[in-house]
Amino acid sequence: MRLSEITHPNQLHRLSIAQLESIAQEIRNKHLETIAATGGHLGPGLGVVELTLGLYQTLDLDHDKVVWDVGHQAYPHKLITGRYNRFHTLRQKDGIAGYLKLGESRFDHFGAGHASTSISAALGMAIARDAKSENFKSVAIIGDGALTGGMALEAINHAGHLPKTNLMVVLNDNEMSISANVGAIPKYLNRLRLTQPVKFLTGSIEEQIRNLPFVGGSLGDELERIKDNIKILTMVQNKVGAVFEELGFTYIGPVDGHNLKELIDTFNMAHELQGPVMVHVATTKGKGYSYAEADRVGYHAQGSFNLDTGKSAPSTSTKPKPPSYSKVFVDTLIKLAEKDKRIIGITAAMATGTGLDKLQAKLPDQYIDVGIAEQHAITLAAGLACEGMRPVAAIYSTFLQRAFDQIIHDVCIQKLHVFFCLDRAGIVGADGPTHQGMYDIAYLRCIPNMVLMAPKDEAELQQMLVTGLEHNGAIAMRYPRGNGYGVPLKSENWEPIPIGKAEILREGGDVLMVAFGSMVYPAMQAAEILMEHGVQATVVNARFAKPLDMDLIAPLAQTIGRVVTLEEGCLMGGFGSAVLEALMDLQILVPVQRIGVPDVLVDHASPEQSFAELGLTSGQISDRILAEIQTKPSKQTANLIQK
Numbered sequence: 001m002r003l004s005e006i007t008h009p010n011q012l013h014r015l016s017i018a019q020l021e022s023i024a025q026e027i028r029n030k031h032l033e034t035i036a037a038t039g040g041h042l043g044p045g046l047g048v049v050e051l052t053l054g055l056y057q058t059l060d061l062d063h064d065k066v067v068w069d070v071g072h073q074a075y076p077h078k079l080i081t082g083r084y085n086r087f088h089t090l091r092q093k094d095g096i097a098g099y100l101k102l103g104e105s106r107f108d109h110f111g112a113g114h115a116s117t118s119i120s121a122a123l124g125m126a127i128a129r130d131a132k133s134e135n136f137k138s139v140a141i142i143g144d145g146a147l148t149g150g151m152a153l154e155a156i157n158h159a160g161h162l163p164k165t166n167l168m169v170v171l172n173d174n175e176m177s178i179s180a181n182v183g184a185i186p187k188y189l190n191r192l193r194l195t196q197p198v199k200f201l202t203g204s205i206e207e208q209i210r211n212l213p214f215v216g217g218s219l220g221d222e223l224e225r226i227k228d229n230i231k232i233l234t235m236v237q238n239k240v241g242a243v244f245e246e247l248g249f250t251y252i253g254p255v256d257g258h259n260l261k262e263l264i265d266t267f268n269m270a271h272e273l274q275g276p277v278m279v280h281v282a283t284t285k286g287k288g289y290s291y292a293e294a295d296r297v298g299y300h301a302q303g304s305f306n307l308d309t310g311k312s313a314p315s316t317s318t319k320p321k322p323p324s325y326s327k328v329f330v331d332t333l334i335k336l337a338e339k340d341k342r343i344i345g346i347t348a349a350m351a352t353g354t355g356l357d358k359l360q361a362k363l364p365d366q367y368i369d370v371g372i373a374e375q376h377a378i379t380l381a382a383g384l385a386c387e388g389m390r391p392v393a394a395i396y397s398t399f400l401q402r403a404f405d406q407i408i409h410d411v412c413i414q415k416l417h418v419f420f421c422l423d424r425a426g427i428v429g430a431d432g433p434t435h436q437g438m439y440d441i442a443y444l445r446c447i448p449n450m451v452l453m454a455p456k457d458e459a460e461l462q463q464m465l466v467t468g469l470e471h472n473g474a475i476a477m478r479y480p481r482g483n484g485y486g487v488p489l490k491s492e493n494w495e496p497i498p499i500g501k502a503e504i505l506r507e508g509g510d511v512l513m514v515a516f517g518s519m520v521y522p523a524m525q526a527a528e529i530l531m532e533h534g535v536q537a538t539v540v541n542a543r544f545a546k547p548l549d550m551d552l553i554a555p556l557a558q559t560i561g562r563v564v565t566l567e568e569g570c571l572m573g574g575f576g577s578a579v580l581e582a583l584m585d586l587q588i589l590v591p592v593q594r595i596g597v598p599d600v601l602v603d604h605a606s607p608e609q610s611f612a613e614l615g616l617t618s619g620q621i622s623d624r625i626l627a628e629i630q631t632k633p634s635k636q637t638a639n640l641i642q643k
């Protein structure tokens with residue numbers, strides 16, 4: 001059987017180990033050739049090919065449920081669940097998603113993108129199953145990185161307390177998060193990996209148990225006794241898994257994650273146990289592609305590349321690219337941190353993404369990676385601030401959502417100086433709805449004592465970095481994914497911006513455009529186009545969504561009589577809402593057009609495609625403003641329509 005013929009995972013049941021091995025090779029080839037063309041997550045999927053095939057051979061996927069944590073490693077799953085023919089559309093607009101998504105396939109039982117949710121979801125399904133007296137297996141597959149997330153530990157705490165609830169947790173341990181995994185739990189898992197793996201013999205469970213060195217006599221078919229014996233085996237033979245055992249799980253492993261026979265035997269046996277079971281599978285990230293095995297961080301995820309050399313596809317443009325916001329952020333932070341030992345950069349398992357790996361290399365004592373633990377990162381920052389340090393929490397907008405209560409409860413209520421640096425704020429592109437940085441303006445601006453700013457370009461980011469470090473209290477800066485505009489950058493002596501001070505970039509009497517952060521340049525371009533249509537715009541770079549510079553905005557709104565707000569974020573509760581509320585409070589009742597992201601989920605696509613779909617390109621912005629002027633004339637623009 002060929003991979004292309006597999007449309008239902010139960011077709012695997014009929015295959016021999018040799019046939020499965022050949023399917024594994026086909027999956028690797030397809031995975032590699034697709035990601036070389038489209039970009040995406042490479043190493044994680046290559047590591048779970050045998051794990052997926054072995055597990056699915058022991059499940060009935062017409063009934064059983066599998067929940068993949070994060071979902072970035074589930075491409076082999078996609079290839080054997082009816083998506084082979086469309087796989088080349090991976091992460092493209094209207095194509096196959098880069099994560100699992102309810103609705104894309106009936107075999108995707110839970111969507112994700114953020115880490116550490118799988119055990120909770122699978123446990124919920126298991127409890128519901130028992131309540132409905134149904135009979136299916138519920139399996140969570142979680143990486144060793146995701147296992148460091150608080151939610152995973154909360155779920156283990158709960159599941160371990162339910163000895164009658166059957167749940168299988170497959171721990172996919174490749175010793176890596178995106179970067180090297182950090183913390184005490186990964187260290188413990190490493191110790192387990194270094195012990196002799198438990199070997200399972202062929203034959204029935206009864207034979208297997210009888211063959212164990214220290215178990216004799218007749219066992220009958222009492223599952224409880226089997227479970228006890230396995231417990232004894234794991235604990236006595238090599239003292240592995242004791243922590244999980246103590247927490248109420250039956251621990252099995254570590255199992256060689258690339259040995260199909262061992263995997264199948266182990267899963268078959270584990271399915272017969274009662275209560276929560278953890279199967280610890282030792283895998284190699286990037287397995288089967290030498291470049292990815294050698295550089296596990298570099299090949300976690302990447303853009304398109306040449307399969308033979310492993311190198312990224314050369315840029316089609318001859319112009320040098322401006323630096324990314326993340327790069328300007330970290331380069332500037334390093335210079336500031338060199339002079340101020342109180343500055344500590346904190347990442348939650350995103351050292352390369354945020355750029356903080358450079359801080360780690362340069363100033364390791366001023367760098368902390370807490371693992372996938374955004375909540376802890378923020379309260380840790382609050383603790384550091386209590387002791388006079390200057391914590392800079394560099395967390396993607398989407399992942400900071402995890403720490404909402406910590407921002408309120410631990411930072412803002414206590415008026416502590418924590419600087420939140422929100423990378424990837426706004427549209428993110430191919431990662432899709434779970435990763436869009438849409439909500440931070442709305443979720444931060446409602447919190448008392450919070451200051452929220454966004455730079456118009458990378459030079460202003462440098463100034464805002466100084467502003468944030470000098471401010472005494474909670475302050476956040478959001479900046480987008482991707483490159484800046486190539487504006488000149490200062491190498492030192494950055495001037496802070498007075499808190500709450502906006503700036504006027506151009507003046508015109510027909511419409512007031514108030515733009516926040518990444519929408520300032522598009523607003524300026526739209527103003528140029530408007531001018532060609534005889535509409536003169538004032539453009540304000542708001543810089544702050546909170547506090548808003550109403551001393552500047554209010555009189556302009558009053559005189560010009562028409563306001564347009566622009567933001568790269570959700571409209572509900574966002575920057576435009578803030579301006580609207582403030583105008584209303586001042587009884588300045590002029591037409592306000594809010595341009596941003598409406599109440600929809602923004603699917604995976606290229607950022608350019610998403611901008612166009614949302615009507616956020618400069619040409620679309622000017623068209624929308626012209627249309628509004630036509631349909632809702634203000635006193636000042638009535639004459640423009642007659643012209």
Ligand SMILES: Cc1ncc(C[n+]2csc(CCOP(=O)(O)OP(=O)(O)O)c2C)c(N)n1
Pocket residue numbers: 044070072073113114115142143144145146147174176177178285348349350372374399402
């Ligand atoms: C809450 C949250 N924080 C950060 C991330 C970014 N992220 C995606 S995959 C990943 C590493 C996961 O490591 P692991 O679970 O071991 O899976 P592996 O990639 O090694 O297969 C991280 C940090 C995320 N998806 N969710």
